[in-house]
Amino acid sequence: GENVEQHPSTLSVQEGDSAVIKCTYSDSASNYFPWYKQELGKGPQLIIDIRSNVGEKKDQRIAVTLNKTAKHFSLHITETQPEDSAVYFCAASGFGNEKLTFGTGTRLTIIP
């Protein structure tokens, strides 16, 4: 089955700087890669996703890049703000494999 690795497990960034979180996946059939933000006491919230026919997607301060050859994808947050502090999870799924497999999570702390 699919295996998703995520790095780093913790990340501290000065407010205003950029943050990058990286994930690798094992199943070359995976074709959908979402990123979730989980704040304390809440369920995961989808912040951005990318499909395998696209190499990059951007939504304001958040971007995701995908390298299918290397089987890795990354989350980029620019101009970080204190409200970006949370745990971020990457995930992967594909046709014929409807379930999401999650990475281990990254605790992002924005230092004011």
Next chain:
Amino acid sequence: SAVISQKPSRDICQRGTSLTIQCQVDSQVTMMFWYRQQPGQSLTLIATANQGSEATYESGFVIDKFPISRPNLTFSTLTVSNMSPEDSSIYLCSSRTGNYGYTFGSGTRLTVV
């Protein structure tokens, strides 16, 4: 995307008892998923629930421990049976709308004492 309501939001239960968690989606969805998130950990899929058929369980999870119902396209329940302290976790319901787009409920925080 769909809005998912989950209840209870938290509970403290005695070992040996059972708890049923309810998940309501504001639109009809084919697939619903139940996850467990142990303290400080990632999400692990327990089972996939399709309406009209038995749930499909992941390795390490069995129906006797985690029976699931899916009576219609907007509702599902997960029961955690014969609980022990090791079952203390957050349990999350999720649904998929369209081809992609998985939405999660806010979770049920279970403590077994």
